[in-house]
Amino acid sequence: MKDCFQNFGLARALGKQEGFTLLEVFNAIVILTVSMLGTAALTTGVIRSNLASRNMTTATSIAQSCFEENRRVGYTNAGAGSSSCLAGNANVTQGGVTFARTLTIDTSVANIKTLTVAVSWSEGAVGTKSITLVTILAAS
Numbered sequence: 276m277k278d279c280f281q282n283f284g285l286a287r288a289l290g291k292q293e294g295f296t297l298l299e300v301f302n303a304i305v306i307l308t309v310s311m312l313g314t315a316a317l318t319t320g321v322i323r324s325n326l327a328s329r330n331m332t333t334a335t336s337i338a339q340s341c342f343e344e345n346r347r348v349g350y351t352n353a354g355a356g357s358s359s360c361l362a363g364n365a366n367v368t369q370g371g372v373t374f375a376r377t378l379t380i381d382t383s384v385a386n387i388k389t390l391t392v393a394v395s396w397s398e399g400a401v402g403t404k405s406i407t408l409v410t411i412l413a414a415s
Contacts, residue, residue: 323401330396331406333369337376338392338408345378345390350414353388354380372396386414 341360345353354362360378367374374396381389390412395405 327398327401327404329370330372330398330404333372334374334394334396334404334406335408337367337369337374338394338406341376341378341392342390342408342410346412350388350412353390353412354378388412 344357344360348356360376362378362380365376365378367376374394377393379391379393381391388411389409391407391409393405393407395403397403
């Protein structure tokens with residue numbers, strides 16, 4: 276009967292205890308923890324970048340809509356004839372973020388108005404960010 280166990284390798288298995296030591300289990304837990312922390316940091320960075328991209332897109336949209344509104348009212352009324360985008364400062368809130376928009380109009384060149392829209396916003400710990408867009412309206 277003993278030869279039968281040896282042929283199948285059961286004698287070795289019955290006589291020797293196998294398993295994980297406490298040190299092996301601890302090393303596995305440390306490796307798993309480090310990898311999970313790396314994944315969490317990466318996820319946080321992705322979320323922050325998505326928020327910054329969304330705010331940049333919204334700020335660009337605010338500036339573009341100001342330009343479109345002033346093109347709609349025409350060269351003569353640009354900066355004054357629009358109820359939604361007058362020359363000067365205004366606050367626009369979209370998506371829970373308040374954007375400060377400033378429209379300035381330069382008329383130093385005859386028959387040309389240079390419209391500059393600066394939009395700024397706060398991203399908390401990152402600080403204040405801003406964009407500036409410029410367009411030109413010509414008299415027809």
